[in-house]
Amino acid sequence: MLKKSYKIIIVPYTLFLLYLMFLGMGRFQYEDNLIRIEPFLSTVQFIRNTIGWKDIVIIVLGNIIMFIPFGFLGWIFPRLKDLQVLLYTFISSIVVIEALQYFTRMGIFEVDDVILNTFGVYLGWVLCRLIEKRFSRLIL
Template sequence: MLKKIYKIVIAPYTLLLLYLMFLGMGRFQYEDNLITVEPVFSTIKFIQGAMSWKDIVIIVIGNIVMFIPFGFLGWVFPKLMDLKSLVLNFIPAITIVEALQYFTRMGIFEVDDILLNTFGVYLGWLFRRYLEKRLSC
């Protein structure tokens, strides 16, 4: 039952997430193409300079949590059941999305976003495995 619900929900969820990444949450088009390629350090700088904990939660934790559902993609695409296949397919896909943010100037290409999003997928993959063992999905 859980797999059927997931298969129905993941496509609209993906569209919602893409909307948020390009148009939602007060997005605007930057005058310049922006890129941040300092892994981890840019997130640390962001946290140090954040105006509130709410900003940190929305940006940093959001970049992880919002991608947890993609750890379940093996339910839709059986070839993505193992972690290696899932990650090796996810990283190019999220890199393309980040590149589109860069080229459209509707966001910043950030290496940390790729890392945080991939960590979210990993957590989702772990959670999927846990559910499968517990609930016999």
């Protein structure tokens, strides 16, 4: 039951996430192409320069939590049950998306986003394994 629901929901969810990454949340086209490749630097600077904890939680944890569903992609594509294959595939995809943000100037290529998003996928993969072990009868 869960797998069938997941298969139906993941496509519109992915499209919604792409919308957020390029057009949503007050996005605008930057005048210059921007890139931040020092790991964790932009996240630490963001936390230091942000007054409200709500904004920190939304941006930092959002970059993790929003990608947890992609840890379940093995339910659709069996090869992606293997963590190494999943992470290689995901990192390749998210780097392309970050590059598109850079080239269209509709975002900033940030290595922190790649790291946080990938961590979300990893958490999703762990959660998927736990659900499969605990509730194997219910997920079919």
